[in-house]
Amino acid sequence: MSQYEGTLKREFFGGEIWVLRTKAGQAYQLQGKIPAVLEDQQVKVQGSASHAAFGIAMVGPIIDVEQIEPA
Numbered sequence: 001m002s003q004y005e006g007t008l009k010r011e012f013f014g015g016e017i018w019v020l021r022t023k024a025g026q027a028y029q030l031q032g033k034i035p036a037v038l039e040d041q042q043v044k045v046q047g048s049a050s051h052a053a054f055g056i057a058m059v060g061p062i063i064d065v066e067q068i069e070p071a
Contacts, residue, residue, distance in 0.1 A: 004045045032065035042071040
């Protein structure tokens with residue numbers, strides 16, 4: 001499990017997805033239970049890279065979220 005930090009955004013690519021955008025310019029597609037109240041906030045995410053998942057949005061690597069909280 002790894003930790004990621006950035007801004008949580010809800011984006012639309014033929015459907016709604018959650019994206020974590022870091023200050024370094026990296027983007028990760030988040031998969032799992034994401035509280036909508038955290039949208040547009042700085043968050044810390046603990047999770048693992050999903051090797052089995054395929055995302056049509058092609059935003060970036062997909063992270064299976066274990067825990068998410070305000071930063």
